[in-house]
Amino acid sequence: MTTPANPMQLPQKSCALRVVPQPSDANVHGDVFGGWIMAQVDIAGSIPSSRRANGRVATIAVNSFVFKQPVFVGDLLSFYADIVKTGKTSITVEVEVYAQRLSLAQEVVKVTEATLTYVATGSDRRPRLLPALE
Numbered sequence: 001m002t003t004p005a006n007p008m009q010l011p012q013k014s015c016a017l018r019v020v021p022q023p024s025d026a027n028v029h030g031d032v033f034g035g036w037i038m039a040q041v042d043i044a045g046s047i048p049s050s051r052r053a054n055g056r057v058a059t060i061a062v063n064s065f066v067f068k069q070p071v072f073v074g075d076l077l078s079f080y081a082d083i084v085k086t087g088k089t090s091i092t093v094e095v096e097v098y099a100q101r102l103s104l105a106q107e108v109v110k111v112t113e114a115t116l117t118y119v120a121t122g123s124d125r126r127p128r129l130l131p132a133l134e
């Protein structure tokens with residue numbers, strides 16, 4: 001059997017998060033719940049945000065969220081998170097999710113793309129100015 005041509009590769013940049021969905025993350029049809037993916041995307045986006053804020057952040061908005069392809073139990077999911085905009089207290093992050101299918105390890109599929117905004121917060125949970133870049 002020949003290997004199918006696969007033009008899609010994982011991005012050549014550091015990955016915020018990698019995770020394999022389990023049977024408990026699936027619906028009755030065996031596909032992974034969108035809500036589970038949204039939670040992982042939120043975690044992935046919070047990683048560069050917390051780093052930029054040098055402390056705690058809260059998610060204020062999910063600006064866009066597209067499920068482009070289904071996710072299956074056993075897929076290896078890689079989450080890439082890039083800061084695309086910062087304001088006085090806010091950080092907007094684009095998250096892209098790629099799946100490597102269990103049955104076809106070489107196959108890479110972009111399954112989700114989303115944009116979320118986080119706000120740097122203090123211990124009082126109120127907005128806090130972002131620290132200056134060094």
Ligand SMILES: CC(C)(COP(=O)(O)OP(=O)(O)OC[C@H]1O[C@@H](n2cnc3c(N)ncnc32)[C@H](O)[C@@H]1OP(=O)(O)O)[C@@H](O)C(=O)NCCC(=O)NCCS
Nearest residue numbers: 058059060061086087088089090091117119121125126127
């Ligand atoms: C995050 C929180 C502390 C912000 O407080 P707030 O008084 O609403 O914030 P502000 O109106 O001062 O806005 C703060 C920043 O968010 C931005 N912002 C506000 N609403 C936004 C929206 N709908 N989309 C994108 N950015 C938004 C503002 O433009 C501002 O950015 P800037 O300082 O860079 O200019 C507050 O909204 C909160 O606690 N929300 C709940 C957070 C949470 O629990 N998230 C988890 C999911 S339940």
